[in-house]
Amino acid sequence: MENPTDVTSNPPANGRALPSPAQSAGLVALVYASVGIVWILLSDWLLAILIPAAEYYALVQSWKGSAFVLVTAVLLFFLLRHQYTRRTRRTEELREVNQRLNLHVENTPLALVEWDKGLRVTRWSPQAEEIFGWSAAEVMGRDWRHDDDWQFVVGEDRSQVGQIVDRSRAENTTGSFSLNRNYRKDGSIIWCEWYNSWVFDGEGEVVSMMSLVHDVTAEREAVEEVRRLNRDLEGRVHRRTAELAQANADMTALNYSISHDLRAPVRAVLGFGQIMERRHAHAFPEEARTHLGHILRAGEQMDALIDGLLEYGRLEATRGPRPSTDARSVALEVAREVEAALPEAKGAIEVSGSLPALPMDRTDLRRVLHNLVGNAVKYREPGRPMVIRVSGGTDSGVARLRVEDNGPGIPEEHRDRLFRLFERMHRADEVPGAGVGLAVVRRSMELVGGHVVIGDSHLGGAAFELTFPLNGSTTQ
Amino acid sequence: MTRVTAMGAGSPPSWPRRVLLVEDSELDLQLTLDAFGEVLPQTRVDTARSGEEALEQLGQEIEAGGELPDLVLLDLKLPGIPGSEVLREVRAEARTRRVPVVIFSSSREESDRAECYDSGANGYLVKPRNWDGFLGVVRSAGEFWLQWNAPPPWVPPGDVAPSRWARDDGGAP
Numbered sequence: 001m002e003n004p005t006d007v008t009s010n011p012p013a014n015g016r017a018l019p020s021p022a023q024s025a026g027l028v029a030l031v032y033a034s035v036g037i038v039w040i041l042l043s044d045w046l047l048a049i050l051i052p053a054a055e056y057y058a059l060v061q062s063w064k065g066s067a068f069v070l071v072t073a074v075l076l077f078f079l080l081r082h083q084y085t086r087r088t089r090r091t092e093e094l095r096e097v098n099q100r101l102n103l104h105v106e107n108t109p110l111a112l113v114e115w116d117k118g119l120r121v122t123r124w125s126p127q128a129e130e131i132f133g134w135s136a137a138e139v140m141g142r143d144w145r146h147d148d149d150w151q152f153v154v155g156e157d158r159s160q161v162g163q164i165v166d167r168s169r170a171e172n173t174t175g176s177f178s179l180n181r182n183y184r185k186d187g188s189i190i191w192c193e194w195y196n197s198w199v200f201d202g203e204g205e206v207v208s209m210m211s212l213v214h215d216v217t218a219e220r221e222a223v224e225e226v227r228r229l230n231r232d233l234e235g236r237v238h239r240r241t242a243e244l245a246q247a248n249a250d251m252t253a254l255n256y257s258i259s260h261d262l263r264a265p266v267r268a269v270l271g272f273g274q275i276m277e278r279r280h281a282h283a284f285p286e287e288a289r290t291h292l293g294h295i296l297r298a299g300e301q302m303d304a305l306i307d308g309l310l311e312y313g314r315l316e317a318t319r320g321p322r323p324s325t326d327a328r329s330v331a332l333e334v335a336r337e338v339e340a341a342l343p344e345a346k347g348a349i350e351v352s353g354s355l356p357a358l359p360m361d362r363t364d365l366r367r368v369l370h371n372l373v374g375n376a377v378k379y380r381e382p383g384r385p386m387v388i389r390v391s392g393g394t395d396s397g398v399a400r401l402r403v404e405d406n407g408p409g410i411p412e413e414h415r416d417r418l419f420r421l422f423e424r425m426h427r428a429d430e431v432p433g434a435g436v437g438l439a440v441v442r443r444s445m446e447l448v449g450g451h452v453v454i455g456d457s458h459l460g461g462a463a464f465e466l467t468f469p470l471n472g473s474t475t476q
Numbered sequence: 477m478t479r480v481t482a483m484g485a486g487s488p489p490s491w492p493r494r495v496l497l498v499e500d501s502e503l504d505l506q507l508t509l510d511a512f513g514e515v516l517p518q519t520r521v522d523t524a525r526s527g528e529e530a531l532e533q534l535g536q537e538i539e540a541g542g543e544l545p546d547l548v549l550l551d552l553k554l555p556g557i558p559g560s561e562v563l564r565e566v567r568a569e570a571r572t573r574r575v576p577v578v579i580f581s582s583s584r585e586e587s588d589r590a591e592c593y594d595s596g597a598n599g600y601l602v603k604p605r606n607w608d609g610f611l612g613v614v615r616s617a618g619e620f621w622l623q624w625n626a627p628p629p630w631v632p633p634g635d636v637a638p639s640r641w642a643r644d645d646g647g648a649p
Contacts, residue, residue, distance in 0.1 A: 267603060271609075272506075272507070
């Protein structure tokens with residue numbers, strides 16, 4: 001059990017305990033009695049020694065009595081002055097402490113309310129008037145638990161608050177805390193933190209209860225607002241995630257549908273077309289043979305489009321740890337493959353001696369480089385030896401890879417459009433292709449948080465500049 | 477349903493005598509039949525246009541005590557019962573359990589392939605893009621059947637490698 005704390009009569013920290021009035025008076029009486037007895041014993045003995053002649057004795061005796069009264073009066077003067085000085089100084093100190101305490105209480109935003117033993121209001125600070133709206137005069141002596149005219153604690157919280165106070169009293173604790181809703185005078189509801197302390201007298205009996213009240217309505221509303229926003233946000237994230245999952249599922253279903261349903265008629269066109277070409281074309285007139293050739297090429301083009309669409313649809317962000325792929329080895333592989341596939345293309349594919357490690361899956365990087373180098377070969381300038389260069393490096397948090405050529409270049413106005421699905425610069429019968437390669441490149445770059453732009457190469461053709469983030473963020 | 481008469485009584489033929497082709501698409505069916513005509517002209521190809529029809533045909537053959545097909549070529553995407561379900565039922569029925577089933581699907585999805593092998597498919601052929609592809613598929617089906625039915629190779633006496641199973645017999649309870 002802690003010691004009872006009396007807030008208003010705490011001794012000042014710098015002084016010793018003051019003796020009680022009885023002690024002080026006793027001290028004075030003791031000193032007086034001691035001096036009186038010593039005087040009586042000593043004065044007659046001294047007189048007998050100093051004045052042997054008996055004829056003066058009576059006269060001296062009366063002088064001695066007067067001297068005794070004078071001496072003791074002086075003695076009492078000093079004794080009493082000493083006691084009064086101590087008392088007065090201590091009272092001054094106490095008043096000063098009280099004043100400081102009151103100033104402190106008045107300057108805090110906390111309201112101070114004091115209740116008597118029956119929990120009737122005995123003190124109602126200006127802050128309490130401010131917080132609750134009632135003036136001290138209006139509530140003085142009132143008891144919210146039994147006064148039906150004073151709606152002070154919100155109904156649902158009444159029993160809880162009452163219990164807290166009662167339990168604290170019954171268990172003889174020094175104080176209690178409650179967070180509850182109070183009414184203001186205008187009927188509005190506020191949230192308050194109540195810090196209640198019992199005030200005990202010298203015998204440990206409860207004298208009153210002192211309450212400090214903190215109006216936390218604004219804080220609670222802010223917290224509620226944050227909670228509400230969080231719930232909203234969670235809900236929105238949840239909905240978006242569900243939408244995304246649905247979109248992904250749709251995409252997968254679309255891919256499945258494309259691979260099954262769209263391919264079937266193409267298979268029939270190519271299958272029967274080829275049977276016709278093998279078995280009967282020799283008997284066809286020249287014009288019919290040409291038409292059949294168109295049908296078969298269109299079918300093959302359609303097949304390539306479906307392949308591209310499926311490839312594009314299958315691209316997805318890599319899961320798990322961030323990959324790190326050596327760009328040089330991939331670029332060399334791709335260069336060898338492209339050269340092998342197109343032996344008739346005269347020229348060189350140069351791969352720079354040092355290329356950075358890139359945060360992209362090896363298969364994806366192969367596909368990207370294959371598309372870019374393949375495009376450069378496909379769209380080479382027929383008249384001159386082809387030069388394709390793959391270079392790169394790292395700077396300030398990003399890795400760069402550059403694929404450039406000495407081909408015809410790409411006009412400014414086509415540069416953005418070309419990254420879209422099925423967009424092409426040439427007709428399919430001029431240069432074969434489905435218009436998927438660059439869309440795949442851009443999607444692959446986006447999936448690793450990077451990006452790709454087309455520029456001019458000092459070789460004379462187009463330059464594809466790929467930028468990869470190295471720190472896990474995006475490069476946009 | 478017509479009964480199949482055995483081919484020559486001597487050595488077994490090096491081609492499947494009868495294939496059940498389960499295929500709903502008219503065009504794919506024609507192309508496959510055409511390819512069989514070119515690559516395996518002596519094979520008789522029965523057709524079923526749905527999973528129900530395929531199971532019904534197999535059921536009738538079992539009841540009639542007839543011979544089951546040497547090979548079932550099964551499309552996955554069928555009206556009604558899907559091909560994967562047909563495969564599971566064929567594997568669940570004791571008398572059809574040993575009939576080789578090769579899936580013939582347009583799906584290149586790895587998951588479809590894995591699911592079919594898990595359900596007991598003997599092979600998985602992707603539907604081709606063109607006529608050359610169909611010829612290749614029928615050739616593959618024929619080769620698959622040949623290997624499936626190949627008698628064990630003749631091993632000269634004394635040259636027999638110790639069998640793992642024989643060795644295990646000693647220690648196994």
